Ligand SMILES: Nc1ncnc2c1ncn2[C@@H]1O[C@H](COP(=O)(O)OP(=O)(O)OP(=O)(O)O)[C@@H](O)[C@H]1O
C-alpha cells in the first residue's frame with residue numbers, strides 16, 4: 001500500500017515539474033519536429049525517388065522513437081540531479097522497496113514521454129501519412145511500453161553517475177548512438193556487420209521497429225520493418241523487466 | 256527505561272580511513288541524545304548507518320528493535336531524519352515537499368493535508384506554504400526539513416546539525432520545538448552538534464572524536480567528572496585569607512593575579528562556608544563551572560572549535576591549568 005502511494009507521488013512530482021517548466025515541453029517537442037521537417041524534407045529529395053516511400057514518412061516512426069528516447073532518458077537521469085541536490089536521499093530512506101522507486105521513476109518517464117509522443121504523433125496528416133484510429137491508438141499504447149522500457153534503461157544508466165557533469169557523456173556516448181543505431185534514420189538491415197549487431201543490442205531498435213510494423217503498409221520493401229511485431233513486443237517487455245530488476249539491484253547496493 | 260537505539264562496537268571504514276571506530280552506546284526512549292564532536296569526527300557516518308543509508312563494516316546497530324543492516328525497511332518506517340545537507344526538492348513548494356513525504360511514508364490520505372498544515376504552522380512557515388523552496392532562506396529550509404521529518408510521526412528523529420546556519424532567533428525557536436518532542440510527542444531524538452549550548456540541553460551526550468566515543472554521560476555528569484566548580488575570591492589580605500580557608504576547610508587555595516581560587520564540588524554550597532571562614536576579609540566572590548568545552552578539552556587536549564572560546568583568556572588559562580592537574 002505504501003509502495004503504491006510512493007509510486008503515485010513519484011509520478012505526480014514529475015508531472016508537476018514537467019507542467020511547470022514550459023520551456024522543457026517546448027524544447028522537447030521542438031527537437032523531433034525540427035528533425036522531422038528539416039532533415040526529413042531535405043533527405044526526401046535524395047531518398048524518396050529511389051525507394052518509392054517519402055523519406056519524411058519513413059522516419060516518422062523513428063522520430064517518435066527519438067521523442068521517446070530523449071524524453072524518457074532525460075526524465076530518468078533527473079535522478080542524477082536528485083543525487084546531486086540531495087533529494088534522492090529523502091527517497092532512499094523512505095520505507096519503500098527499491099523496485100517501487102524504480103517503477104515510479106519509470107512511470108514518470110513514461111508519462112511525460114507519452115504526452116510528447118501524442119503531440120508529435122498528431123502531426124501525421126501534415127506529412128501525408130494516413131493512419132486509422134486503430135493505428136493511432138496502438139501507436140500510443142506501444143509508445144507507452146517503449147517509453148517505460150527506455151525510462152527504466154535510463155535509470156540503470158543514472159545509477160552509475162554521481163553528478164551532472166556526466167550529462168554530456170551520456171548525451172554523446174549513449175543517447176546519440178542509441179538514436180542512430182535504432183533504425184530511426186535508415187533501415188537497420190543496411191548497416192554493416194558490427195553496427196548491425198550493435199543495433200540489435202539497442203533496446204530502442206525494437207521500439208522503432210514495432211512502430212514501423214504498426215504504421216507501414218505491407219510492401220514497404222527495404223524501407224519496411226526488420227523484425228516481426230511479436231518479436232519487437234517480446235523484447236520490449238522482457239527488457240523492461242530486466243532493466244527494472246537491474247536498477248533495483250544497483251540502488252540497493254550500498255557504498 | 257528501554258533502549259530505542261542500541262549500538263555495539265560499530266565500525267565503518269572508507270578504504271584505509273576508519274570513520275567510526277568501535278563505538279557503543281544506548282539511547283533511552285523519549286530522551287534527547289546528543290553526539291558532540293568536531294568536523295570529521297564520524298557523526299554523519301554514524302547517522303548514515305543508523306538510518307540504513309550505509310552498512311557498517313562491523314558491529315551492530317539496533318533501532319526500534321530492528322537491525323539496521325538486516326531489516327532496513329522496518330527501521331526506516333519508524334524513523335525521521337533531518338540530514339546535514341538539504342534534501343528538499345527546491346522546485347516544489349513547501350507544502351508539496353511535505354505531501355510527497357507523507358505519501359512515501361504511507362500517511363493516510365485524509366490526514367495528509369491537516370498534518371502538513373499543522374507541521375508548517377508548528378515551524379512558523381504556514382504563510383509561505385505555497386512558495387517554491389528555492390525562494391526560501393537557509394533557515395526556512397532547515398525548519399521545513401524538521402517539519403518534514405516529523406510529519407509521519409516517527410518514534411525516533413535523527414537530526415544532523417539541525418541548527419546549522421540558523422540565526423539566534425530561529426535557533427531558539429527550533430530548540431523550543433525540539434526540546435518538547437520527547438515529553439509532548441513521545442519522540443526520541445538523536446542529534447549531532449558542535450554547539451556547546453545545544454549539547455547542554457541533551458539528556459545524554461556522547462563526545463566523539465576521531466571515530467571514537469571518548470566520554471559519555473549527562474552534561475552534568477561529564478562536567479562533574481572534571482572535579483567540580485572553582486571559586487575565585489578577592490580579599491583584603493590574601494595571605495591571611497588563604498590561611499583561614501585552610502584552617503576551616505582543609506583546602507589550600509591557589510593564588511593568581513591577585514585572586515585566590517579553590518576547587519569545590521558544588522560552589523553554591525561551599526561559598527557560604529568560605530565566607531563564614533573569612534569574616535570581613537572577602538571583597539568579592541565568583542565561581543566558574545566547568546563547561547562542556549572544558550570536558551572536551553580534557554579528553555582530547557584541544558578545543559572543540561577555537562572560535563568558541565569565550566571569556567577572558569586569563570580565566571581560561573586558570574581553568575586549563577586546573578583541569579590538567581586533575
Ligand atoms: N563516503 C565517504 N567516502 C570516504 N570517506 C568518507 C565518506 N564519508 C565520510 N568520510 C570520512 O569519514 C570521516 C568522518 O566523516 P563524517 O562525515 O562522519 O564526520 P562528521 O563528524 O559528520 O563531521 P562534520 O561535523 O564536518 O559534519 C571523515 O574523515 C570523512 O572524510
Ligand SMILES: [Mg+2]
Nearest residue numbers: 298299339415
Ligand atoms: Mg557531519
